[in-house]
Amino acid sequence: MQSVAQFTINYWQYLNSGAQVVEELPDFAHTSAELVAMYRAMWLTRLFDHKAIALQRTGQLGTYASPLGQEAIGVGIGYAMRSEDVLIPAYRDQAGQFVRGVRLADILLYWGGDERGMDYAKARQDFPISVPVASQCCHAVGIAYAIRLRREPRVAVCCVGDGGTSKGDFYESLNAAGVWQLPLVFVINNNQWAISVPRSRQSTAQTLAQKAIAAGIHGEQVDGNDVIAMRARVEAAIERALQGEGTVIEAMSYRMSDHTTADDASRYRSQEELEKHAACDPIARLNTWLCEAGYWSDAQEEVLQQELTEQVDQAVKEYLAEAPQQPASMFDYLYETLPTAYRAQREELANAHSETKGDADNG
């Protein structure tokens, strides 16, 4: 008998949960500007999130998936990526989308039931949110293949949850990334819960990162509540991807919210567990360190909160002011040119709408 394969999974962290530096900081963390920008982006996402939930609770938004407590993952991804890279998000990746220039109002429009929220003005090649879990991993393979085929110096970054790592699409995509040496980075947002099913019931594998090993690509764990680690390790993964090796980053975090606004997590997890993880909050951690480093003050915090609140309020205004699409528009992007066979249906809908409108006007 002989051993034919061994592997190691490293765990990366720069700021521990007590906001102490435990690894030599990367270059971008040597000055305040970048760190403050990332801090700001995390708060923007959180304030947006509070507002989105408030909108949902007051009947002004549909079901919505909160990224509460996982803002560092998206912000780290967003800051590591270059504008020419392509993001293929799951549905809890608002933070990264915002950094890439997706409008706050667009994300509200999407969860508010309007397709125009997926027609991003910036990040035009980024995919919209994927609801069918892990199905987006296969798209990322195609995108990365196209990039490699054209010899372009850019990469695809694909997000998936811990539940998604149980799916065939995830395994098939990792495997393909290895076979074709694709410029592709997978980030697992391991928030420990797939609705009500805990991480321990998804897999008995010690780490989810090690699933990369079976695909012949690099895998590592990163403290997903340490935004410095997230950015540094996604940057390293992008570098590796440009050299033709894919990476799986398992970002360790915790879902502080319900699965969505339609869920009640108190049915399946304890208050104690929630409180334990609240102590690891990514925003509080960076705040502590920024203040200790002399990069941040209460006065600056006050200004920041005010500015971001205004920004979110402005986005809500834009969202609420957006007039609904014409009903017949549901036909208008079905095909490039609507086939003859469906023109009568479009007409039928348009007429039904104008009749209803007419009745309403008369009434």
Add this chain to the structure above:
Amino acid sequence: MAEITLVEAVTQALAWEMAADDRVLVLGEDVGVNGGVFRATNGLQERFGSERVIDTPLAEGLIAGMAVGLAAQGLRPVAEIQFMGFIYSVLDQILSHASRLRTRTRGRLTCPMVLRAPFGGGIHAPEHHSESTEALFAHIPGLRVVIPSSPGRAYGLLLAAMRDPDPVIFLEPKRIYRLVKEEVPDNGEALPLDVCYTLREGSDVTLVSWGAMVKETLEAADTLAEQGISAEVIDVATIKPLDTITILESVARTGRCVIVHEAARTCGVGAEIAAVLAGEGLLHLMAPVQRVTGYDTVMPLFRLENHYMPSVQRVVRAAQQTLEFE
């Protein structure tokens, strides 16, 4: 000009388009070195290289999902699913993504991909290799579903599918892959999608079919002609979107219609055609619409296969019944 088979016409169309448009890629299981298990991609990898003619890992969901990503990047992927029996894990990608990417993003991202798969029974194939489940795809908004029934139409329709800006499911009736040969000029000329092809004109009854069953349907028309019955034969070719105009116009002249398909009867595409005739052509009908189809059974293994497949006799009998109706 040499005569070629339907499967050779597929290869010829792929080669033409790959040479004309460097955005076109072929991907699937065994499509490269091996040239496909039916040889539909024969010689393509040699000519266009392994980056554009891609042997994928054995993962159908990946193949379809990857095609979505390739297409969104502006390429023109032509993905092969080796047999329709292996296509069901692809439905998620087709329904959840390919068919709706344009709608979801309001045209920001589009999905000009072709998904090819051989389908249908009658060649004594193993289990899971003989079903005709085209109706599953015809039910999905945002798709085109195209089925050729001759080498010429395979060439012209596949070219059109590859040039179409939206996703096309291109189903190839493998029973007739090598059954007939015809001259197919390799001139890059596409045939129109979204229209039926009237293969034979007639005045007494309209026979509507697609794919491999077009052969039996034409033979039935010959038999009927010997009996003095003039049958019009329509090859639907694009089952989604459906060209109801051609079918309704024909039935307006003949007053009778027999729909022939290999797939199971319930909710088959024949049901949609019958519903259109009932809704828009009722006053022209002189007899109930007949459907000659596979049965609502699990596709039998091949010892009973011939009992399942619609026969010429069944088509002839159904046509006679429409004429006997009073």
